[in-house]
Amino acid sequence: MNKVIITCDSTCDMTNAQIEEYGIKIIPLYIRIQDNEYRDGIDITSDVMFEKIKECGQLPKTAAVSMQDYLDFWKPFKEEGYEIVHLTISSEMSVCFQNCRMAAEEMGGVYAVDSRNLSTGIGLLCITAANLAKEGKSAKEIYDILMEKREKLNVSFVLDTVDYLAKGGRCSAVTAFAAGLLRLRICIEVKDGKMDVCKKYRGKMSVVLTDYVRDRLNENVDADLDYIYITDSGVSDEIRQKVKETVLEMRPFSKVLFSTAGCTVSSHCGPGTLGILFFEK
Incomplete structure (x- = not known):
């Protein structure tokens, strides 16, 4: 049976229970409010973010996952012998995919998926990928199916x-x-x-x-x-x-x-x- 793990950026907006149920591993984007930086979904939630916006009157800035972040994030999974399918927010909305693709090319055995979407649109692709992995599909097979499903x-x-x-x-x-x-x-x-x-x-x-x-x-x-x-x-x-x-x-x-x-x-x-x-x- 193929050993495949599904990973994704925090922009998939799945709940913690859903992430656990489908075995998705998440890497956070960064949220910057004034001089402070937070990891999306780890150091700050949207409710807290809105409160901080009210207090300071400034909108936050978002920062993409870096190439090195991806490499560090995937390393333990590679060492355990996994092939990786990673989904990102649309390349039209962020440089996450570009960074992800470069990191995937450097590491090898990683399939970078540009979701061409956001939020739980990505979440639906993650669920699809997780179900396919459970069926025993290879990372390449999952990647090919996701390329079709993202258009739907x-x-x-x-x-x-x-x-x-x-x-x-x-x-x-x-x-x-x-x-x-x-x-x-x-x-x-x-x-x-x-x-x-x-x-x-x-x-x-x-x-x-x-x-x-x-x-x-x-x-x-x-x-x-x-x-x-x-x-x-x-x-x-x-x-x-x-x-x-x-x-x-x-x-x-x-x-x-x-x-x-x-x-x-x-x-x-x-x-x-x-x-x-x-x-x-």
């Missing part, structure tokens, strides 16, 4: 505020001003490895999210019904459950998974964001 991800989020995207340079000031003035909720989707505005909603977030789920799971969408993630950066349990109910009204997914966005993703989308993420067939 359907990933989107509705933002409660566009301030974070605007300040981070990912949304124009005009769009941000208009959204605030008209009380619009912006829906962002990932296409071709990049984030883009796909739709605008108006009204209370609790109402908007119902319309959003119905739009994303309409009859024209041929969803793979194995897994769906509901991922947010701080909403009430009531909203989460309402979204789950709407999801299951639209499609009978086998597993509905919840997670909270980590610091890297939350620093761009801001608090109160929620998205649904799944594969299409």
